Structures are given as structure tokens and as C-alpha cells.
Amino acid sequence: KIDRTVMSWLCSICCKQKPIKLAMIGLDRAGKTSLTFLLKSEIPVFITPTYGFTSHDIPMKFKNYQISIFDLGGSATIRGYWDMYYTEVHGVIFVIDASDTKRFDEVRRCFQSMLGHAALRHKPILIICNKYDLEQCTASNDIALQILNTPFDNNPFKIIKTSVFMETDDVLSSGLMFLLNYIDRNYNLMCTDVQTKENKSKSLQLKPKSITLQKQRVQLDLEQIDDIDGSDHESNSDEHPATNFYDRPLSAPLQYIRKYASE
Ligand SMILES: Nc1nc2c(ncn2[C@@H]2O[C@H](COP(=O)(O)OP(=O)(O)OP(=O)(O)O)[C@@H](O)[C@H]2O)c(=O)[nH]1
Ligand SMILES: [Mg+2]
Structure with a gap:
């Protein structure tokens, strides 16, 4: 045994x-x-x-x-x-x-x-x-x-x-x-x-950064709203016919970063 x-x-x-x-x-x-x-x-x-x-x-x-x-x-x-x-x-x-x-x-x-x-x-x-x-x-x-x-x-x-x-x-x-x-x-x-x-x-480092993430998220959202009129990042949407601005999972990955940063 x-x-x-x-x-x-x-x-x-x-x-x-x-x-x-x-x-x-x-x-x-x-x-x-x-x-x-x-x-x-x-x-x-x-x-x-x-x-x-x-x-x-x-x-x-x-x-x-x-x-x-x-x-x-x-x-x-x-x-x-x-x-x-x-x-x-x-x-x-x-x-x-x-x-x-x-x-x-x-x-x-x-x-x-x-x-x-x-x-x-x-x-x-x-x-x-x-x-x-x-x-x-x-x-x-x-x-x-x-x-x-x-x-x-x-x-x-x-x-x-x-x-x-x-x-x-x-x-x-x-x-x-x-x-x-x-x-x-x-x-x-x-x-x-x-x-x-x-x-x-x-x-030491992650806490201060995690505080700024929310701001970054807001900034990103604002940019994406601007992008609706034709951002260069979205300009290749022809190559992704089944995806567009609206059905992309916008917030998930940044939430992962927040979770990761606070661990
Ligand atoms: N012609 C060509 N297109 C490619 C190649 N690799 C990727 N692409 C295209 O380039 C575009 C961007 O590819 P992604 O894999 O999303 O690039 P990424 O570096 O992850 O971009 P971000 O997530 O924005 O940082 C997509 O339309 C891909 O189909 C390649 O080897 N040749
Ligand atoms: Mg990528």
C-alpha cells in the first residue's frame, strides 16, 4: 500500500x-x-x-x-x-x-x-x-x-x-x-x-494599471463608435462577410485583462 x-x-x-x-x-x-x-x-x-x-x-x-x-x-x-x-x-x-x-x-x-x-x-x-x-x-x-x-x-x-x-x-x-x-x-x-x-x-505594477483599464475601455468604445463611419481597421470587412461591427465580442477580452490584472 x-x-x-x-x-x-x-x-x-x-x-x-x-x-x-x-x-x-x-x-x-x-x-x-x-x-x-x-x-x-x-x-x-x-x-x-x-x-x-x-x-x-x-x-x-x-x-x-x-x-x-x-x-x-x-x-x-x-x-x-x-x-x-x-x-x-x-x-x-x-x-x-x-x-x-x-x-x-x-x-x-x-x-x-x-x-x-x-x-x-x-x-x-x-x-x-x-x-x-x-x-x-x-x-x-x-x-x-x-x-x-x-x-x-x-x-x-x-x-x-x-x-x-x-x-x-x-x-x-x-x-x-x-x-x-x-x-x-x-x-x-x-x-x-x-x-x-x-x-x-x-x-507593484498591476494594480495602478488595472485602474486605468476602465478608462481605456471607454476610450476604445468611443473610437469604435467613430469607426462606424469607416475606420481603416474595419475596412477589411469584405474579408469577413459573416462578421461586422455589431456581432463582434467587443468587451470580453478586455474583461479578461481586468480579471487577469486583479489576480
Ligand atoms: N494575404 C494575407 N492575409 C493575411 C495573412 N495573415 C493574415 N491575413 C489577414 O490579415 C487580416 C488581419 O489578420 P489578424 O490575424 O486578425 O491580425 P492580428 O495581427 O491578429 O490583428 P489585431 O488582432 O488587430 O492585432 C485578416 O483579414 C487576415 O485574413 C497572410 O498571410 N496573407
Ligand atoms: Mg488578433
């Missing part, structure tokens, strides 16, 4: 899956949510802009880990909340719309501000140049020169190019494996770091 108890105790320790958390970030419309669905082996249909964040479990088997991705909204008002996640994630997936050259300056600013964040030091970054099916896309080595022209001394990184509409699943998987293998090799070191910072941020 003792043997069985000891065995089940050992099993509960050994079989417990360890979490690997990744943040998916990048400008709005870069394709983050679509790529997250591909990583879940689901076909992205009726994707709507992300207001706040959604958490996705990735059903792949990788050693004894449970992998999840925080898919964060990329619109300007939400970008200020990205750093709330930097402390607890083990790695970042940074998505760039390789066809949208007009926004490369904006991408560069976002990327550099992300790199400068102390909570991301030494964490691996997968850079995805997405929308490779589009004619006007820029080659990934040009993007590396134009956008990512920054010293990466503190972060191991890999750049890949993908398209949600072409066969790039292998490339996407190899990019994900780069992150996972690096995190696995450094897990103990990284987890101590993640947990220490997590506790610190819960007690």
Missing part, C-alpha cells in the same frame, strides 16, 4: 506538465490571430481584430510541457498593455506584415521598445514576416535590415517568413521549435526569473 502511495506521489510530481507561455505581438492586422490558429492546427476563418488578449493552449506534444500563447491585440491603444505580459512569458513571437511597407517605421518603433524592456532580456524572440503570398511583400533579409536594424545582444532570435494562405506550416513549426528548444534548455534559469518578476509585478 505504501508503495502505491509513494508511486502516485512520485507520478504526480513527475507527470505534472510544466508551462511554457509565449506572447504573440505585433501591429494590428499583422496576422497574429490567424497564425495562432494555424499553430493550433485550426483553419483561421472569420478572424476579427483582437481587443485585449486571448489565451490559447497549443495542443502539440513537446516533452513534458503545456504550451500556451497569449495573442495580444496590436492596435495602438492596446500596445501599452503588452508589457504586462513580458514578465511571465518565456518567449515572444513578433509578427510583421511584410507587405505593408508604409508601416515599417511603426513596426521598428514597437520592436525597439519591446527589446528595451528589461523583463524580456535573454528571452528568445521568433520574428515572423507574414503575408508572403502578397506581391508587394518585402524580402525577410530586407526587413531584417530595415526594421530590425538593432543589436540583438540580449536575445536569441530567428526570422522566418510565412503566409496563412500558403503551405508554410513546416516553417512555422520550425520557428516554434526554435523557441521551445531554447526555453527547454534554459527552463530552470528562466522560470526562477519569470516567477520572481511575476510576483513583483503582481504586487
